[in-house]
Amino acid sequence: MKLALLFLSIGAYAGAGLAFLTQVILARTLSLEDFGAFSAALSLVTLVTPLAGFGVGMFWLRAFGEEGAQALRWVKPSIKFTLVSTVLILTVVYLWAFFAPHSDLTRNLLLIFSLFIVGQVAIELASSIYQLEERYINLAVWQFLPHAMRFSFLMFVLWAFSAQNLSVINAAFIYFIVAVIMFLVGSKLVLKAYKRDLSLVGHASTLHKPEFNFQPKVINVLRESWPFGLVGVFYFIYFQSSIILVSYILGNEAAAKYSVVIVIMTGIYMFPSLIYQKLLLPKIHRWANQDRKKLKQVYLKGNFLMLLLGIVTAGTVLVVAPYVIPIVFGDKYVGVMFILSILAFAIPIRFVTASVGSVLTTGAHMIRKVKYMGTAALANVLLSILLIEPIGITGVAYAALVSDGLLLLLYYYSVNKFVFEKGM
Secondary structure: OHHHHHHHHHHHHHHHHHHHHHHHHHHHHOOHHHHHHHHHHHHHHHHHHHHHHOOOHHHHHHHHHHHHHOOOOOOHHHHHHHHHHHHHHHHHHHHHHOOOOOOHHHHHHHHHHHHHHHHHHHHHHHHHHEEEEEEEEHHHHHHHHHHHHHHHHHHHHHHHHHHOOOOOHHHHHHHHHHHHHHHHHHHHHHHHOOOOOOOOOOOOOOOHHHHHHOOOOOHHHHHHHHHHHHHHHHHHHHHHHHHHHHHHOOOHHHHHHHHHHHHHHHHOOHHHHHHHHHHHHHHEEEEEHHOOOHHHHHHHHHHHHHHHHHHHHHHHHHHHHHHHHHHHOOOHHHHHHHHHHHHHHHHHHHHHHHHHHHHOHHHHHHHHHHHHHHHHEEEEEEEEHHHHHOOOHHHHHHHHHHHHHHHHHHHHHHHHHOOOOOOO
């Protein structure tokens, strides 16, 4: 476990570091207007990406946790479902690009970023396969790879053509090229899964049940995976929609400034996501079905450790950020410090939420998690719209802080009432 965490940590934080550097370079090189348009378009595409596949990768982790190797019956129809849903979402993006009320630049960026969806689908499915096989070194490298390629291509372009000649369209094409590469490479691994060629670890001892004889179809995949898909959508509405709102209401320059804050917070939130989504999630599904005592121990210890780490991280951000932001991003982003100071108070909340919410991915509790995520996402959007006009970007930050607190309260209530008190 410790060695796996080490590999995943190195891969995740190296990737996050390069992703951060990529955004820093783009923020410093592009104008506020261009970087805002870039960030808003990418956020919009990222927002709908979970609808392509609609949670299939996460569903696989639960299915194999419950059924063991017998869950191989779900793989073929899942991949067929992913193909259909991806085509549908690409169509929606193209329609939005051509008919929504935005500039020609935004339309072109959306068309280029559309292939980002395909790349992410391949990344998510391959990541789930590596998790099921507990090939954590492969998983670490796989998730590091797209960030490394984007950074490398960007540095090559800057070296070859100079920063003055880097256009926002060229920057978007870097994401396009990386998405195509990840799709081509990931498709080979997904094809192996389609042929039921998986080397599962820890999933062989599940007892056979009569319902496992049923061979699912595409519609059955949708019925099982939709909660995971909606959680992904609600998460991005909850975390990324603010950039889109700021762009459409306050303009691309304001969106650029808020994007810098999101870049910083994304790097910080990488740690709890790494622990609970990449390392522990397959085990949590197994413990939910085989070892409830172990699940509760991990849950209680995780809450305490996440709270402690969150407080330390928030304090560090408040002390260090005022000195670092002007150096890293440039003087044009000095004004974002107040926004970051508001969101720093959300860091302990987010860390604990990752721990508490992890057990709601098990069994029938996932539907409750979807409802709570939807409630928090809706609250975030409505509060942002309500506050953005009178107090600007600061209102979006306050909306995020309130929504974070609401989500944690809903998760904590549900876990104590339905998971550990009433059983799974």
